[in-house]
Amino acid sequence: MRTLSQKVWDDHLVRREDGQPDLLYVDLHLVHEVTSPQAFDGLRQNGRGVRRPDLTVATEDHNVPTENIDQPIADEISAKQVEVLRANAAEFGITHYPMGHANQGIVHVIGPEMGLTQPGMTIVCGDSHTSTHGAFGALAFGIGTSEVEHVLATQTLPQPPQETMAITVDGTLPEGSTAKDVVLAILAECDTGGGIGAIAEFRGSVIEALSMEGRMTVCNMSIEFGAKAGMIAPDDTTFAYLDGRAHAPTGADWEAALDYWRTLRTDDGATFDREVVLDGAAITPHITWGTNPGQVIRLADNVPTPDHFDDPVARDAAARALAYMGLTAGTPMREVAVDTVFIGSCTNSRIEDLRAAAAVAEGRRVADGMRTLVVPGSGQVKAQAEAEGLHKIFIDAGFDWREPGCSMCLAMNPDKLSEGERSASTSNRNFEGRQGRGGRTHLVSPAVAAATAIAGTFASPADLA
Amino acid sequence: MEPVHIVQGTAVPLDRSDVDTDQIIPSDWLKRVERTGFDKGLFSEWRDDPEFVMNRDEHLGASILIGGPNFGTGSSREHAVWAIQQYGFAAVVSSRFGPIFKNNCTKNGLVAVEVTPEIGDQLMAAVQADPTLELTIDVERRTLEAPAIGVDVSFELSDAVQHRFLNGLDDIGLTMQHDDAIGSFETTRPGFKPATA
Numbered sequence: 254m255r256t257l258s259q260k261v262w263d264d265h266l267v268r269r270e271d272g273q274p275d276l277l278y279v280d281l282h283l284v285h286e287v288t289s290p291q292a293f294d295g296l297r298q299n300g301r302g303v304r305r306p307d308l309t310v311a312t313e314d315h316n317v318p319t320e321n322i323d324q325p326i327a328d329e330i331s332a333k334q335v336e337v338l339r340a341n342a343a344e345f346g347i348t349h350y351p352m353g354h355a356n357q358g359i360v361h362v363i364g365p366e367m368g369l370t371q372p373g374m375t376i377v378c379g380d381s382h383t384s385t386h387g388a389f390g391a392l393a394f395g396i397g398t399s400e401v402e403h404v405l406a407t408q409t410l411p412q413p414p415q416e417t418m419a420i421t422v423d424g425t426l427p428e429g430s431t432a433k434d435v436v437l438a439i440l441a442e443c444d445t446g447g448g449i450g451a452i453a454e455f456r457g458s459v460i461e462a463l464s465m466e467g468r469m470t471v472c473n474m475s476i477e478f479g480a481k482a483g484m485i486a487p488d489d490t491t492f493a494y495l496d497g498r499a500h501a502p503t504g505a506d507w508e509a510a511l512d513y514w515r516t517l518r519t520d521d522g523a524t525f526d527r528e529v530v531l532d533g534a535a536i537t538p539h540i541t542w543g544t545n546p547g548q549v550i551r552l553a554d555n556v557p558t559p560d561h562f563d564d565p566v567a568r569d570a571a572a573r574a575l576a577y578m579g580l581t582a583g584t585p586m587r588e589v590a591v592d593t594v595f596i597g598s599c600t601n602s603r604i605e606d607l608r609a610a611a612a613v614a615e616g617r618r619v620a621d622g623m624r625t626l627v628v629p630g631s632g633q634v635k636a637q638a639e640a641e642g643l644h645k646i647f648i649d650a651g652f653d654w655r656e657p658g659c660s661m662c663l664a665m666n667p668d669k670l671s672e673g674e675r676s677a678s679t680s681n682r683n684f685e686g687r688q689g690r691g692g693r694t695h696l697v698s699p700a701v702a703a704a705t706a707i708a709g710t711f712a713s714p715a716d717l718a
Numbered sequence: 719m720e721p722v723h724i725v726q727g728t729a730v731p732l733d734r735s736d737v738d739t740d741q742i743i744p745s746d747w748l749k750r751v752e753r754t755g756f757d758k759g760l761f762s763e764w765r766d767d768p769e770f771v772m773n774r775d776e777h778l779g780a781s782i783l784i785g786g787p788n789f790g791t792g793s794s795r796e797h798a799v800w801a802i803q804q805y806g807f808a809a810v811v812s813s814r815f816g817p818i819f820k821n822n823c824t825k826n827g828l829v830a831v832e833v834t835p836e837i838g839d840q841l842m843a844a845v846q847a848d849p850t851l852e853l854t855i856d857v858e859r860r861t862l863e864a865p866a867i868g869v870d871v872s873f874e875l876s877d878a879v880q881h882r883f884l885n886g887l888d889d890i891g892l893t894m895q896h897d898d899a900i901g902s903f904e905t906t907r908p909g910f911k912p913a914t915a
């Protein structure tokens with residue numbers, strides 16, 4: 254009896270030897286400009302090629318500006334990194350989607366939308382949020398640059414065994430709660446280390462009821478509690494999403510694939526090394542207050558006081574986080590004023606996220622002085638949103654509608670927070686300086702981000718008059 | 719990578735939990751396309767503060783970094799490991815590491831020594847009290863010793879990683895010896911799997 258992750262693992266086993274990590278085959282390698290230049294250099298230095306350019310795809314996302322993309326990138330070092338990727342892709346024969354291309358976008362958004370991400374695959378990328386692709390029942394995880402080079406050269410990775418972890422969210426979510434709130438609630442439970450050494454499988458009625466976009470949001474943040482990967486068993490929702498996508502199988506291949514995909518479930522009676530159970534009905538909108546994603550509370554709560562933490566390490570961390578965040582213990586989160594709202598990132602920049610935010614924005618106005626960025630995750634998301642008229646809703650409400658990229662998720666492109674600036678962000682990391690030096694990040698869902706932009710202080714859509 | 723047998727020297731006590739990779743090497747530094755030159759980027763935002771522990775004279779020349787729990791959480795950026803190494807550290811000690819960071823250490827010969835929270839606290843306090851305290855990390859014996867304070871503990875290091883550390887071996891070369899196995903696996907891959915081209 255095996256779990257989902259064990260099945261996918263076993264199906265990619267190239268070689269197993271006592272005392273050695275397993276050698277796993279990699280079905281899809283996603284490449285972006287930040288973590289790959291040194292890997293391609295390594296190949297050149299050692300006279301090695303790319304074993305399977307046909308299983309490799311590259312795009313540029315971290316450094317790209319989200320305005321005036323018909324102009325050259327102004328930051329010279331960013332421009333160089335992007336140029337180096339283009340040159341490497343050309344030299345090694347790798348399909349590459351440059352800035353402005355219809356398929357360009359955040360690497361974890363484009364894989365699924367092109368149908369390259371499919372159930373039962375092994376997927377890696379030099380990026381920790383590769384876990385996103387686990388939403389399809391793929392075993393997907395982030396790797397470092399040395400491993401990027403390893404995969405380029407051999408299409409395999411040595412991997413030590415992992416424990417299994419079940420995270421079950423039962424019941425039904427209350428009205429107004431989203432996938433982002435689910436994963437933030439999981440972080441409240443597991444903290445930043447609860448998943449270390451394990452592959453997590455998300456299960457239960459709340460997970461099953463999520464759309465593919467919602468499942469990607471949940472799996473995206475698996476790494477934030479330390480899990481190697483997060484997975485969700487593929488089902489009819491998954492198959493319906495894939496059907497007809499550019500790289501999805503067709504005809505007899507589709508039938509063969511479906512037969513295989515339907516076997517990708519944890520066997521009844523299989524056991525997990527760790528189990529966490531949450532009651533979906535208790536998950537109201539969540540928000541982070543500190544400087545790691547485990548420092549999270551309900552939007553309805555007050556800023557915690559460090560004395561609430563029994564563990565001295567957590568108490569020190571809380572005190573330091575409050576000082577950095579410029580927050581006073583006891584303040585209701587809903588009374589905290591916000592400077593900037595960022596809707597985007599590989600966590601929440603898909604069409605459904607934009608629809609959720611637009612539903613809140615429609616017919617309303619952004620608060621005076623509020624800076625806003627709405628950044629679609631890819632060229633395809635942008636095109637679809639514009640076809641649905643979402644951009645008009647945002648623009649009419651006073652939101653800034655941008656070109657695709659990682660944008661303000663991390664401070665590598667022109668979209669940054671300044672010292673002391675406070676943001677409501679739909680991204681995945683609230684680390685010190687993550688969105689710009691001295692910036693103060695609060696992680697929230699797209700609906701809460703949009704409501705906050707309107708209210709000027711943290712708010713859920715239900716709070717808006 | 720270079721072989722590593724023993725790391726011996728003094729340590730810097732970085733007394734914070736949850737030191738993430740964005741702190742270790744802020745994202746501006748990730749724009750470099752080279753593999754060197756990251757030493758100045760290490761903790762660059764904190765290092766602007768003259769009182770930051772790494773800036774203190776008594777810790778100059780230390781070869782071991784002692785961090786609080788959850789060291790190296792966050793992104794996959796291997797630049798974090800390069801920065802720590804290029805600054806001059808050969809080992810990092812913590813009671814818990816971010817898993818991708820820890821794995822990246824194994825690719826570069828940076829020794830990540832995971833100790834119990836008690837030993838972590840004890841080392842932190844001891845090095846804060848006496849910056850000249852000498853530590854010895856022995857990769858072959860998988861031990862961390864600080865004789866002056868009576869610490870002698872073993873740490874986990876898989877046989878495979880230890881073998882590569884001691885011999886300075888490149889993972890890719892090792893895997894390429896199994897080219898036949900990779901080739902025959904490829905013949906078994908189902909035809910419905912996607913290609914990117």
Ligand code: SF4
Pocket residue numbers: 314315359360361380382598599600658659662663680681
């Ligand atoms: S959106 Fe943010 S988390 Fe996602 S890949 Fe880009 S930088 Fe990384």
